[in-house]
Each structure stands twice: as structure tokens, then as C-alpha cells.
Amino acid sequence: MDQFNYNNGTLFIEKTSIEDLTQELATPFYLYSNEEICNNYHKLNNALGNLNAQICYAVKANSNQAILTLLASMGSGADVVSEGELKRALSAGIAANKIVFSGVGKTSQEITFALKSGIFQFNVESEPELKHISELCVLLNLTANIAIRINPDIAADTHEKISTGKAENKFGIEHTRTLEIYAYAAKLPGIKVQGIDVHIGSQINDLTPFEATFKRLAELVIKLKKAGHDINVIDIGGGLGVTYNPEQDKKYDLQHYANLIHQYLAPLNCKIIVEPGRSILASAGVLVTKINYIKTTPTKQFLILDAGMNDFARPSLYDAYHQIMPIKQHSTGETSYDIVGPVCETGDTFAKSRNMPIVAQGDYLVIKDTGAYGAAMSSTYNTRPLIREVMVKGLQYSTIRAPQTIDDIINQDKLPEWLIDED
Numbered sequence: 001m002d003q004f005n006y007n008n009g010t011l012f013i014e015k016t017s018i019e020d021l022t023q024e025l026a027t028p029f030y031l032y033s034n035e036e037i038c039n040n041y042h043k044l045n046n047a048l049g050n051l052n053a054q055i056c057y058a059v060k061a062n063s064n065q066a067i068l069t070l071l072a073s074m075g076s077g078a079d080v081v082s083e084g085e086l087k088r089a090l091s092a093g094i095a096a097n098k099i100v101f102s103g104v105g106k107t108s109q110e111i112t113f114a115l116k117s118g119i120f121q122f123n124v125e126s127e128p129e130l131k132h133i134s135e136l137c138v139l140l141n142l143t144a145n146i147a148i149r150i151n152p153d154i155a156a157d158t159h160e161k162i163s164t165g166k167a168e169n170k171f172g173i174e175h176t177r178t179l180e181i182y183a184y185a186a187k188l189p190g191i192k193v194q195g196i197d198v199h200i201g202s203q204i205n206d207l208t209p210f211e212a213t214f215k216r217l218a219e220l221v222i223k224l225k226k227a228g229h230d231i232n233v234i235d236i237g238g239g240l241g242v243t244y245n246p247e248q249d250k251k252y253d254l255q256h257y258a259n260l261i262h263q264y265l266a267p268l269n270c271k272i273i274v275e276p277g278r279s280i281l282a283s284a285g286v287l288v289t290k291i292n293y294i295k296t297t298p299t300k301q302f303l304i305l306d307a308g309m310n311d312f313a314r315p316s317l318y319d320a321y322h323q324i325m326p327i328k329q330h331s332t333g334e335t336s337y338d339i340v341g342p343v344c345e346t347g348d349t350f351a352k353s354r355n356m357p358i359v360a361q362g363d364y365l366v367i368k369d370t371g372a373y374g375a376a377m378s379s380t381y382n383t384r385p386l387i388r389e390v391m392v393k394g395l396q397y398s399t400i401r402a403p404q405t406i407d408d409i410i411n412q413d414k415l416p417e418w419l420i421d422e423d
């Protein structure tokens with residue numbers, strides 16, 4: 001987190017004091033560093049160096065229009081999983097010919113819209129989907145460029161809810177049936193097979209499963225080419241992890257990742273697509289929140305925050321660890337806290353028995369590394385409005401999504417006529 005640093009005891013994002021921001025903006029809010037997003041993007045892009053590679057940012061990690069526009073300006077493409085994400089990417093200025101469409105459940109409407117938009121590639125996850133895309137192409141007199149997502153049956157050392165490359169997961173087609181599926185695809189009208197795709201999971205900090213996957217991909221591409229298929233694109237998915245817990249998370253070397261691509265995939269002379277989400281956005285964001293109450297029980301001290309699991313779901317969904325720190329450094333010693341939100345569930349817990357500097361009611365904290373899968377996964381559970389998102393660049397800051405109001409939420413609902421009393 002290069003862009004978040006203490007200066008004279010106060011936490012800064014780039015050149016801006018977070019304390020100053022809390023005087024201007026009501027908490028909780030997400031706060032992003034423009035520079036950190038750019039640095040993360042450039043680090044990966046530079047590591048990929050002279051490979052024929054295209055980064056297709058995984059929009060699901062953070063789909064804010066300002067963030068997509070920033071990534072578009074650096075040349076990023078997009079990996080989308082819904083019509084909504086596709087429309088966001090296009091309206092942010094990402095060219096259709098840099099967009100891949102993933103996901104196991106694409107609807108007729110989504111496929112039609114993507115075909116008409118002229119996207120670069122559909123990553124197809126099943127035979128019924130392949131057949132359905134073909135039927136729509138015939139109907140619309142259009143051609144779909146496709147890659148088949150292969151399930152390589154490779155375990156990634158990550159949370160089971162975000163592992164996607166094992167045989168028992170819903171994603172992709174068994175690698176053992178690759179030749180059979182490509183033969184089937186080659187006969188379908190409206191389908192142009194151009195590539196192969198995998199994505200083995202998310203938050204992977206050990207490069208071993210990536211190496212096993214690249215090896216498997218290389219073997220498959222060689223077999224497919226021998227069988228006469230024109231394979232020009234290898235989409236290796238996303239999944240590179242970040243250091244949420246400096247004491248536990250492994251660190252990998254981005255150059256080593258790129259070297260593995262060079263070693264196994266570059267000799268195949270294909271275009272390489274990479275779909276990173278978390279590794280570009282996570283470290284660029286923090287959630288700024290206020291301690292509303294400190295509640296002491298015989299066994300615990302609870303910090304009760306104004307942010308809840310509806311604003312940031314990763315700890316309650318995956319027991320995810322995120323560093324939490326005060327925006328002002330304290331020299332009063334440390335103690336153990338349970339750090340919780342206001343939502344009416346015990347799962348609304350950001351950290352249990354966490355040692356941190358002694359804080360007071362009314363102090364502000366940041367929950368770190370929340371730029372990916374933070375705002376994008378937030379909800380209005382407990383009728384809590386979606387919170388503000390702010391981007392900082394040097395000394396400037398801008399709201400990039402205004403906070404919702406309670407009225408916004410209530411007015412979305414409609415009463416059926418039969419429920420309205422007639423007299």
C-alpha cells in the first residue's frame with residue numbers, strides 16, 4: 001500500500017490527509033488512490049513486457065465508472081460477466097474488441113447484446129451454452145468468436161468459495177474432454193473458435209498452481225492445433241493475490257509469473273489475455289469508518305463502527321483478514337478489540353480479538369485493502385444506503401459515487417394497486 005502512509009502521526013492517501021477528508025465527508029466511505037491503481041496496472045503490464053498480451057481487467061472487482069475510465073485510459077480491456085458490466089465497460093471507453101465475456105449463465109439477452117456490440121470473445125463454459133450461442137448467431141446472422149473455458153482440475157490454495165479450477169466446481173469443461181468439445185464447436189454454425197480459457201480461482205499467492213495450469217494449457221493447445229483447430233488466443237484468467245495479512249500471506253514475484261507465461265505459453269504464438277481484478281484494485285482502496293461506540297463486556301471490548309457487513313462483506317463471507325488502523329497514530333499502548341458493525345447479525349464482524357492501538361469513541365479507522373470486492377459487493381441490507389466512493393489524486397479528491405439516500409431506497413419499491421385502500 002504505497003499510497004497510504006502516516007505523516008506526523010496522521011494517515012495520508014497520496015498527498016491528502018484522511019483526517020481532513022473526515023471533516024468534509026460523512027463516514028463511512030470508500031477512498032481510492034488514483035496513483036496506486038495506475039502503479040498496479042503498470043507493474044503488471046510492464047512484467048508482461050514483450051509478450052503479445054492484453055490485460056482485460058475483471059470488472060466485477062470494482063465497477064465504478066471512474067475506475068473503468070482510468071483503466072481504459074491506460075489501455076486496459078475488460079473481462080465482463082453480465083450485460084450490466086459490458087455496458088459499463090463500453091461506456092467507460094473500453095473498445096469492444098478488448099472485451100471478453102465470462103460466466104456460466106449468460107442469458108439470451110446478454111449474448112445478443114454482446115454479439116451486436118462486437119466483443120472480442122465469449123468464454124464459453126458448457127455445451128448447452130455453446131449450442132445456444134450458435135442458435136442466436138444463426139438467428140441474428142452474426143458470428144461469435146469463442147474460447148472454451150477448460151476446467152483444469154487444479155487446486156489453488158485459496159478460500160473454497162473462490163476456488164474455481166477443481167473438477168467439482170461449476171466452471172469450465174473437463175480438460176479430459178477438450179478435443180471432443182472443440183470438435184463439436186467446430187461444426188456449429190455461427191461459431192468461430194479462436195482460443196482457450198481458464199481461471200483457477202482468486203487470491204492465489206503461490207505461483208505453483210499457475211505453473212501447473214500453464215503447463216496443462218500448453219499441452220492442450222498443442223493437441224488442438226494438431227487436430228486442426230485454429231487457436232490464436234490463450235486466456236489465462238485472473239487470480240493473482242494480494243498481501244492482506246503481511247504476517248501470513250505469501251509474497252510472489254510478478255516477474256516470476258510473467259516468466260512462467262514466457263516459458264510455457266509464449267512458444268505457442270498466441271495472444272495472451274490476462275484478467276486481473278484484485279491485484280489491480282485491492283491495495284488502492286480503504287474503507288474509512290468511525291467508531292460510534294465502545295462497548296465493554298466481562299470478556300470483550302467491542303468497537304462498534306458506522307460501517308457494516310452490508311458495506312464490506314469479505315470478512316463475514318470468507319472470514320477474510322483485513323488490516324484495520326486508526327487514521328491518527330496513538331502512543332497510548334495496545335489492546336485487544338472485537339471490531340463489529342451495526343448490522344443485526346453476529347457475522348457483522350470485521351475482526352475478532354484484534355490487537356491494535358488503544359482508541360476512543362469518535363475516532364476514525366480505515367479498513368485496508370478494500371478497493372476490490374468492497375463497494376462492488378455492498379448491499380442495502382438493513383435498509384442501509386450504499387455509501388460514498390471517493391478518489392484522490394495528489395491533493396485533489398472527488399466523489400466518484402454519491403451516497404444513496406434512504407428515500408432512494410424506499411422509492412424503488414412500488415405498491416400493488418390491490419394493496420392501496422380504496423376509501
Ligand SMILES: Cc1ncc(COP(=O)(O)O)c(C=O)c1O
Nearest residue numbers: 058102202238239275276277278
Ligand atoms: C472468470 C474470471 N476472471 C477473472 C477474475 C478476477 O479474479 P481476481 O480478482 O482474483 O484477479 C475472476 C474472479 O475470480 C473470474 O471469475
Ligand SMILES: N[C@@H](CCCC[NH3+])C(=O)O
Nearest residue numbers: 060162202203314372373
Ligand atoms: N468476491 C471474492 C472474489 C471473487 C472472485 C470472482 N471470481 C472476494 O472478495 O474475495
